[in-house]
Amino acid sequence: MARRSISLLAPAVAIVLLFSVVTGQLNFLVPQLSHKGQMMGLLSSSTLTQGLKTSYAASESSSQPHWAVASAVVVALAARNLRKVATKAKTKKQQLRDMTAPDTADAVREERKKGAKNVKGGSKMQRFFSVRNRKFWDFTVWPRTYFKRVWEKKDWLYAALFGLIHAGAFCAPFYFSWDALAVGFVGYVITGMLGITLSYHRQLAHLSFKSPKVVEYFMAYCGALAMQSHPINWVSSHRHHHGATDTANDVHSPKDGFWWSHAGWLLDQKGTWMRVDKSNAEDLSKQWFYRFLQKTYPLHAIVLPIVGLYCWGGLPYVLWGFFARVVWTWHITWAVNSVSHVWGFQDWNTGDISMNNWLIGILAFGEGWHNNHHAFETSCRHGLKWWQIDMTWYTIKLLESVGLAWDLKYPSEAKKRKLSWDADEAASAAIA
Numbered sequence: 001m002a003r004r005s006i007s008l009l010a011p012a013v014a015i016v017l018l019f020s021v022v023t024g025q026l027n028f029l030v031p032q033l034s035h036k037g038q039m040m041g042l043l044s045s046s047t048l049t050q051g052l053k054t055s056y057a058a059s060e061s062s063s064q065p066h067w068a069v070a071s072a073v074v075v076a077l078a079a080r081n082l083r084k085v086a087t088k089a090k091t092k093k094q095q096l097r098d099m100t101a102p103d104t105a106d107a108v109r110e111e112r113k114k115g116a117k118n119v120k121g122g123s124k125m126q127r128f129f130s131v132r133n134r135k136f137w138d139f140t141v142w143p144r145t146y147f148k149r150v151w152e153k154k155d156w157l158y159a160a161l162f163g164l165i166h167a168g169a170f171c172a173p174f175y176f177s178w179d180a181l182a183v184g185f186v187g188y189v190i191t192g193m194l195g196i197t198l199s200y201h202r203q204l205a206h207l208s209f210k211s212p213k214v215v216e217y218f219m220a221y222c223g224a225l226a227m228q229s230h231p232i233n234w235v236s237s238h239r240h241h242h243g244a245t246d247t248a249n250d251v252h253s254p255k256d257g258f259w260w261s262h263a264g265w266l267l268d269q270k271g272t273w274m275r276v277d278k279s280n281a282e283d284l285s286k287q288w289f290y291r292f293l294q295k296t297y298p299l300h301a302i303v304l305p306i307v308g309l310y311c312w313g314g315l316p317y318v319l320w321g322f323f324a325r326v327v328w329t330w331h332i333t334w335a336v337n338s339v340s341h342v343w344g345f346q347d348w349n350t351g352d353i354s355m356n357n358w359l360i361g362i363l364a365f366g367e368g369w370h371n372n373h374h375a376f377e378t379s380c381r382h383g384l385k386w387w388q389i390d391m392t393w394y395t396i397k398l399l400e401s402v403g404l405a406w407d408l409k410y411p412s413e414a415k416k417r418k419l420s421w422d423a424d425e426a427a428s429a430a431i432a
């Protein structure tokens, strides 16, 4: 429900806020909205309408009117959309399941035309990323058709949202200041590392360590700020990825095309039919906090960050602290799924095409040691060698040292032998 609601809400929310902060014209917009809302029943709740009016009245005497009015409009729109979406979500979900689940996923992949085996410039990139254990891009690929396909309404809305956020990021350099850049960088560390890699990925998706609930929820909240969906959805998709890595059932394998694995999969509801099933994240959906984040997700991912940053530092902070930061963190996370499944080296015989990639290792706070990760999914440490920089693991160790993390999981010796490239070691593991 929440994913659908964000797809409906986000473009409207972002347009309203962008317009208000860029032009400062929200003052004259609001009376129209309020009037129309009453005329057309746009705001069915009289409390909401009254709240909007009150905000507007307050804004006339306030020195910073825009953000207060904008937030009232946004919250009103959010409440309206959430109600509307809730009634339709169930039937739509069933329709999607009926429409998209193929008899066998392999057959669907075979129906697509096989692509060229060599990616342009691929071997140069491979040399850049690896001096040993090289795996060149020689895998059979079945590239997806991105444009000549049926686009669901939700696909269009996601594309519009992505375009809008990228457009905002493009504006950021025109409003450059060192403190705005610093705000963006700190936001990248808080949402990208504490939120996505430490919380969403290592703690929630793979249960690689435990911590007090209050710490767990705080970190998960940082993840919601990264605008990569709420924890239940993110974790479910990621567990689907591990359950079928680089097979036809994978949510985002580069064997379906490099762009597909990077971001194309996010714009194709039909092509990622397996994501409808969220039963693999029931451990999260049982907890009130994650259901709360699911229900109110747009508020945390979009509304509060934009309003807060605008109050703090005006337009430059919004452009750097939200738009540029979200886009940067998106592409870093997406590169784990694309670049780290294409270029790098394999220390372990995982049977998939996951790679250890030093650049993504650095930029994605340790997640680029992705072959290590696919070998030992539950390990809280991804950079297994001393030189494989893994900022997320260092942070988990820091939490452990002050008693805020425990039960840290690491690769077992038996599994290390089993996945070794050394034939003798692997054979002895098989016998044992």
Ligand SMILES: [Zn+2]
Binding pocket: 201, 205, 206, 238, 242, 373, 377
């Ligand atoms: Zn994982």
Ligand SMILES: [Zn+2]
Binding pocket: 241, 245, 336, 337, 341, 354, 370, 374
């Ligand atoms: Zn992967």
